[in-house]
Amino acid sequence: MDSKLLKLKLDNFRNLENSILEFSNTINCIFGENGNGKTNILEAIHFLVNKKSFRKNTSFPQLISIESEKPQILFSSLIKYKENQSTYSGTFMPDKSIWHLDNSPIKRKLDIHTVFINPFDSYAFHTTPSFRRDWFDTHLSKLDKVYKSNLTKYNQSLRFRNTLLNKKPADFKNQIKAIDLQLAKYSVEILNARKKFILELKDFCQNTFKSIFDESHDLEIKMDSKFLNNSYEEILKCYEENLEKDIIIGKTRYGIHRDDYVFHFDGFNSYEYCSLGQQKMSFLSLIFAYIELFRYKLISYPLVLIDDVSGELDSKRWKNLINYLKEKNFQVFITTANKNFRDELEKIDEAKKFFVDNGSIINL
Ligand SMILES: Nc1ncnc2c1ncn2[C@@H]1O[C@H](COP(=O)(O)OP(=O)(O)OP(=O)(O)O)[C@@H](O)[C@H]1O
Numbered sequence: 476m477d478s479k480l481l482k483l484k485l486d487n488f489r490n491l492e493n494s495i496l497e498f499s500n501t502i503n504c505i506f507g508e509n510g511n512g513k514t515n516i517l518e519a520i521h522f523l524v525n526k527k528s529f530r531k532n533t534s535f536p537q538l539i540s541i542e543s544e545k546p547q548i549l550f551s552s553l554i555k556y557k558e559n560q561s562t563y564s565g566t567f568m569p570d571k572s573i574w575h576l577d578n579s580p581i582k583r584k585l586d587i588h589t590v591f592i593n594p595f596d597s598y599a600f601h602t603t604p605s606f607r608r609d610w611f612d613t614h615l616s617k618l619d620k621v622y623k624s625n626l627t628k629y630n631q632s633l634r635f636r637n638t639l640l641n642k643k644p645a646d647f648k649n650q651i652k653a654i655d656l657q658l659a660k661y662s663v664e665i666l667n668a669r670k671k672f673i674l675e676l677k678d679f680c681q682n683t684f685k686s687i688f689d690e691s692h693d694l695e696i697k698m699d700s701k702f703l704n705n706s707y708e709e710i711l712k713c714y715e716e717n718l719e720k721d722i723i724i725g726k727t728r729y730g731i732h733r734d735d736y737v738f739h740f741d742g743f744n745s746y747e748y749c750s751l752g753q754q755k756m757s758f759l760s761l762i763f764a765y766i767e768l769f770r771y772k773l774i775s776y777p778l779v780l781i782d783d784v785s786g787e788l789d790s791k792r793w794k795n796l797i798n799y800l801k802e803k804n805f806q807v808f809i810t811t812a813n814k815n816f817r818d819e820l821e822k823i824d825e826a827k828k829f830f831v832d833n834g835s836i837i838n839l
């Protein structure tokens with residue numbers, strides 16, 4: 476069953492004033508001008524659920540309010556969790572954090588997930604192959620623990636192989652041959668999982684794209700891999716054949732760590748062909764497709780955190796996006812600094828609306 480965040484109280488979190496936020500089970504809109512604390516609210520929710528920020532290199536010193544008198548951040552919440560209403564709270568200090576579920580200490584993370592959508596990711600996804608790889612690896616890992624474990628083992632073996640190629644210690648060629656057996660084995664497993672993931676996403680992606688953005692266009696995501704249809708033996712042979720060149724260059728040039736993913740927009744490569752708005756629609760469709768697949772596989776929706784995605788989209792797409800969110804049962808927290816997008820969000824009767832003004836949160 477879906478988990479929900481019902482109430483949240485924060486103390487000493489960034490610029491947010493201590494207040495209690497009561498959320499809707501469905502749509503929550505957070506308005507406010509630039510630099511007032513909208514993203515900070517999403518970050519606090521992300522921290523509560525994942526015990527970490529979505530911003531890189533962010534820890535206690537960045538998160539504690541610069542005005543705090545005591546070096547601790549307090550999170551208190553009421554959640555719907557595994558059919559019950561529970562309290563979940565945390566104290567985050569410089570060297571540790573302590574969490575309680577219904578007043579009992581809890582070490583592991585809650586079994587709640589979040590999906591965070593921010594305005595920059597569409598651009599990064601379209602321009603940076605390593606971002607695309609990371610996106611697929613992270614999201615597939617959440618759905619498939621075996622994949623995650625195979626990927627970790629593959630990366631460990633790859634790092635070892637590269638160290639050998641770089642340092643060339645005595646007898647390194649025999650060591651590499653042994654590693655290649657491992658790499659080829661994990662490659663087959665990883666490739667199969669990736670192909671399955673893309674196939675599973677395919678219909679969801681097409682549907683979300685059509686319903687949110689455009690009936691008249693098609694979107695498909697495809698994988699681009701040197702080893703796409705290769706067997707274990709063929710992959711192993713490729714490593715063998717390329718070993719001498721790898722030795723000269725000092726690293727492994729081929730492998731599933733170089734795989735890439737391509738959006739096909741009406742059959743064209745969207746990186747080369749699409750407008751910024753179309754690229755954003757494609758990326759959002761992929762994320763919403765992932766959310767649907769997540770629900771299908773894990774029987775519960777994640778909490779969806781959407782940090783101002785209104786840029787580049789026209790008002791027709793805003794309306795479609797809002798209608799889509801209204802139809803769905805997931806809990807969503809959506810921010811905007813855009814006056815016109817806010818006007819559209821204001822029309823959602825069932826949504827809770829908040830206004831953030833210099834860290835002070837006002838219920839609308
Ligand atoms: N540790 C901190 N203590 C106090 N204030 C902080 C802290 N960290 C960040 N801030 C303040 O938080 C504000 C930024 O908040 P946030 O990123 O949530 O803004 P936003 O409303 O999302 O703005 P935008 O619309 O531009 O994205 C800045 O004014 C910054 O000075």
Ligand SMILES: [Mg+2]
Binds near residue numbers: 513515
């Ligand atoms: Mg922001």
